[in-house]
Amino acid sequence: MDPEKMMTGISNEILTSIKDMGKAKTPEEKLTHSKTVKNLCDSLEVFFNLMSGMDLYDDDADYDEEDDDVPVPF
Numbered sequence: 165m166d167p168e169k170m171m172t173g174i175s176n177e178i179l180t181s182i183k184d185m186g187k188a189k190t191p192e193e194k195l196t197h198s199k200t201v202k203n204l205c206d207s208l209e210v211f212f213n214l215m216s217g218m219d220l221y222d223d224d225a226d227y228d229e230e231d232d233d234v235p236v237p238f
Contacts (some may be wrong), residue, residue, distance in 0.1 A: 171211050178204045 180203055185197035 167211060167214075173213060174204055174208045174211075178208070 181197050181204065185194055185201065188194045188197055189229045
C-alpha cells in the first residue's frame with residue numbers, strides 16, 4: 165500500500181477521533197477516544213521515523229550553489 169495514502173488516512177482518522185472526543189459526554193467515552201488518538205498518533209510516528217531516517221537529499225549532483233542566493237519567502 166502507498167505510504168502517503170496510509171499517512172493521509174491515519175491523519176484523517178486522528179482528526180475524526182478528536183472531533184468525536186469533543187462530542188463525548190462521559191469520561192469513559194472521552195478516555196476511549198483519547199486512547200484511540202494516542203494509538204493513531206503512535207502509528208503515524210512510525211512513518212515519520214522512517215522518513216527521518218531516509219536521506220532524501222543525499223545526492224550532491226543536484227546541488228547548485230546559485231540556489232544559496234535565493235531568499236526564502238516567509
